[in-house]
Amino acid sequence: MTTKRKNWTEQEQREVIRVYFHMLACQAAGAKYNKAAFCRATLPKLNNRTRGSYEMKLMNVSAAMVALGLPIVKGYKPYGHAQKSLTVYIKEALIQSDLERAAA
Numbered sequence: 001m002t003t004k005r006k007n008w009t010e011q012e013q014r015e016v017i018r019v020y021f022h023m024l025a026c027q028a029a030g031a032k033y034n035k036a037a038f039c040r041a042t043l044p045k046l047n048n049r050t051r052g053s054y055e056m057k058l059m060n061v062s063a064a065m066v067a068l069g070l071p072i073v074k075g076y077k078p079y080g081h082a083q084k085s086l087t088v089y090i091k092e093a094l095i096q097s098d099l100e101r102a103a104a
Helices: 011-028 036-043 049-069 085-101
Strands: none
Touching: 011 036, 011 049, 011 085, 036 049, 049 085
16 A cells, blocks of 8 residues: 655745754754754644654755755755755745844
């Protein structure tokens, strides 16, 4: 029995990127953080995704980050490819982050 894959929605992808950036910020600051806790907090927001699916998406984000020349979260080895939409959402998140810092 095979299960049909569901495409990730824009909202789901943006949530995963938001969490990824939060973990990356913790890592850059040398702060301890718990990936499993982030997973438990994020999964309910992801339309019945499995933990494995979530972890693979984080590795897709790592692949997109590498393609953009950006650092990655340790432990999320870049998966072989990343959707073009992830790259777009990552760039948008970076711009938003810059705007928020400028406004502070």
